[in-house]
Amino acid sequence: xxxxYSQNENQLLAFGKKIGQKLKAQDVLVLTGDLGAxxxxxxxxxxxxxxxxxxxxxxxYTIVREYEGRLPLYHLDVYRIGDDxxxxxxxxxxxxxxxxxxxxxxxxxxDFFDDYLTIRLDKLDEGRQLTFVPHGSRSQELAKELDxx
Numbered sequence: 001x002x003x004x005y006s007q008n009e010n011q012l013l014a015f016g017k018k019i020g021q022k023l024k025a026q027d028v029l030v031l032t033g034d035l036g037a038x039x040x041x042x043x044x045x046x047x048x049x050x051x052x053x054x055x056x057x058x059x060x061y062t063i064v065r066e067y068e069g070r071l072p073l074y075h076l077d078v079y080r081i082g083d084d085x086x087x088x089x090x091x092x093x094x095x096x097x098x099x100x101x102x103x104x105x106x107x108x109x110x111d112f113f114d115d116y117l118t119i120r121l122d123k124l125d126e127g128r129q130l131t132f133v134p135h136g137s138r139s140q141e142l143a144k145e146l147d148x149x
Contacts, residue, residue: 002147007127012038015130016045022145023050023099025071027138028113030105033121038128039103042121043075046101058103072098079104115139 006012019029023046031039044056052069059065059077067073074096102108106118115136122129132147134140 002132002143004130004132004146005124005127006038006130009038009041012041012128013045013048016042016047017049018045019146020046020049020099022142023071024138025097025099027142028100028116029102030113030116030118031101031103031121032106032118034123037121037123039121042119042130043101043103046099047073047075050099066098072096074098074100075103076100076105077103078107081107110135117142 004015006015019042029046031042033039040056040058047054047056047067047069050067050069050071050073052067052073054067056067056075057065059075061080063077063081065075067075105116113135115138117139118133118135120131120133122131132143134143
């Protein structure tokens with residue numbers, strides 16, 4: 001498990017960009033944290049790192065937004081599907097040729113995923129503490145790469 005501290009939104013965006021530059025097809029990131037912890041801000045940075053020019057917005061009401069970059073980015077917010085995970089076919093996103101970022105992903109059954117990196121965002125003073133918890137060999141590799149930068 002590794003950690004990163006972001007003092008402000010710009011650092012969070014920059015760190016997200018670094019993550020985005022390292023992602024490969026079929027990587028899955030699960031973002032957890034309270035409302036306002038910075039999940040969407042981090043995703044905006046990830047999108048920049050993937051070369052996505054579109055404006056990234058929270059997919060709270062649409063559940064999924066798709067963006068085109070170096071790799072497609074599937075940005076999901078599963079907060080609203082809660083008790084009805086069958087209302088969305090996750091296979092479309094998890095096994096495609098893109099990268100999947102899932103806000104509130106801890107609400108899903110972990111059996112959905114073979115290999116994913118959990119990034120927990122906690123408010124700490126003025127900034128954010130990011131904690132990486134890899135689940136699987138690819139996510140361990142990714143967490144190591146992020147740790148060594």
